[in-house]
Amino acid sequence: MRAYLVALVAIVARELLRFVAQRGRFLSALVRPLIWLLVFAAGFRSALGLSIIPPYATYIPYEVYIVPGLCGMIQLFNGMQSSLSLVYDREMGSMRLLLTSPLPRWWLLFSKLLAGAVVSILQVYAFLGVAALFGIDLPLWGYLSALPVLLLTGLMLGALGLALSSGIRQLENFAGVMNFVIFPAFFLSSALYPLWKMQESSQLLYRLCTLNPFTHAVEAIRFALYGQANLAALGWTIAALAVFVALALLGYTPMRQPSRGLSRRR
Amino acid sequence: MTEPTASAPPGLAVEHLSFGYGAELVLRDVTFSVEKRRFCALLGPNGAGKTSLFALLTRLAMPRAGRIGIDGLDLAGAPRAALSRMGIVFQQSTLDLDLSVRSNLSYYAALRGLYGRDAARRIDAALDRLGLRDRAGVKARELNGGHRRRTEIARALMHGPQLLLLDEPTVGLDPESRAEITRHVHALCETEGITVFWATHLVDEVAPGDDLVILHQGRVLARGVAAEVAGDRPLEAVFLDMTARSA
Incomplete structure (x- = not known):
């Protein structure tokens, strides 16, 4: 049992060390949401009228509305980036090292997921810290109550990336992932606009938004940041986590007749 | 190189291994074994199926047919115990x-x-x-x-580990480092008493006393002690002849 924990701690520590070593990655993870927050939101705030919807108890400026969505975006990018580095061979060697450990694969993949989620949470708190410096702050307890939810959403989005990395070879570059995963997930969600706004425009798009796991991740984060639990959103996020983990496990189980796989990548 | 005996299981035993992607077969009925504490070179041109074989040996992929034994342990039956007896150096750096x-x-x-x-x-x-x-x-x-x-x-x-697997470990090195690493691992085999399985496409990395498996287009063309496979000709010439003839 101790060997399991030692491996888990080592995998998380390695991810943290790498994150610290790659300052550029940290910087871009921080700058991206800040541009949305400080530029996009500033230009957009007058265009979008928000009514009072839970969890907000009062009228809120637009930049306050999009904070949870941007937290989700950070985790979405982080999940996709780590999966892409796998697809793209940069990390394939280290994945081989991981998978040839004598520990069970499900544990190794879980450790990898947890490591990614921990890094994404650090990014989120750095972002919230900078946002607070610009006067966009949240209730104090919200920073704490968001932590377990961020862990859940971080795992879910990381599992999505892992499932994609194991199953899809067509996402050859980051532009492909941007177009086919990140943009649809981000724009077809409640990250930038409340869903009732979307419903006024298109019933179909509204339906898609409600089916999007990222919407539920964002809503779970939004409520948690105000010390509330959105049980429906949490339930959806957990269900999505289960599905993506199952797909990732399936994808990283050695197969007798692979169409592609670790063995083929060189 | 001898057939497996009942008394001491070989360090590495590969029996009737087949593997492929879709309809394409990359390895066909590959069989050989490496006695404990021996240095065995897997020699084959690029695309012979060496890396696929390594993926099977390290359980990153599963064979369609056949069996792999590590120190008497069945890799499919006891993967974790088998993996714990292996040391692996992949072709691509994993540092x-x-x-x-x-x-x-x-x-x-x-x-x-x-x-x-x-x-x-x-x-x-x-x-x-x-x-x-x-x-x-x-x-x-x-x-x-x-x-x-x-x-x-x-x-x-x-x-x-009892078994050290190396997949073209000298790729990208200058000649001096290449010779040095080759010498180093040969010495390890002797001093540490470990079984070594070394894939390469470079004939000069094979010592006359090493075991040798020649792989080409997914098939084993020859196996035995390198000096015996070569006979009275240079191994290089024999290797080129074999791979040219069956191409």
Whole structure:
């Protein structure tokens, strides 16, 4: 049992060390949401009228509305980036090292997921810290109550990336992932606009938004940041986590007749 | 190279292994075995199926048919026990270049279930082996190609494996480092008593006394002691003849 924990701690520590070593990655993870927050939101705030919807108890400026969505975006990018580095061979060697450990694969993949989620949470708190410096702050307890939810959403989005990395070879570059995963997930969600706004425009798009796991991740984060639990959103996020983990496990189980796989990548 | 005997299981036994992607077969009925404490070279041109064979041996992929035995353990039946007896050096470097040599070693130790004083002792021993005890804090990026490979080999030996698998470990090295690594692993085989399985497409990495398996287009063309396979001609000429004839 101790060997399991030692491996888990080592995998998380390695991810943290790498994150610290790659300052550029940290910087871009921080700058991206800040541009949305400080530029996009500033230009957009007058265009979008928000009514009072839970969890907000009062009228809120637009930049306050999009904070949870941007937290989700950070985790979405982080999940996709780590999966892409796998697809793209940069990390394939280290994945081989991981998978040839004598520990069970499900544990190794879980450790990898947890490591990614921990890094994404650090990014989120750095972002919230900078946002607070610009006067966009949240209730104090919200920073704490968001932590377990961020862990859940971080795992879910990381599992999505892992499932994609194991199953899809067509996402050859980051532009492909941007177009086919990140943009649809981000724009077809409640990250930038409340869903009732979307419903006024298109019933179909509204339906898609409600089916999007990222919407539920964002809503779970939004409520948690105000010390509330959105049980429906949490339930959806957990269900999505289960599905993506199952797909990732399936994808990283050695197969007798692979169409592609670790063995083929060189 | 002998057939498996009932008394002592071979260090590595591969029996009737087939593997492919879709309709394309990459390995066809591959059979050979390596006795314990022997150095066996897997010689084949690029695209012969060497890397696929390594994926099967390290359980990154599963064969369509056939069986792999590691030190008497069935890889499919007892994968974790079998993996724990292997040290693996992949063709592509698996060092974290941004991390220190020591961090790389301790990460590996943890993945292999080593911890505490035992892990520390093994890490120090590996550093001593590399002559890097004083420079354990340098980033792996600062090591030259030969030293990086040496580090990966020392790392692969940290948990005391019985079988060391190396997939074209000299790719990308200058001739001097290449010869040095080849010599180093031959010596390891003798002094540490481990079984070595070394894939290469370079004939000069095979010593006359090594076991040899020649793989071409997914089939075993020859197996035996290198000097015997070569006969009275240079191994290079024999290898080129064989691979040209069956192409």
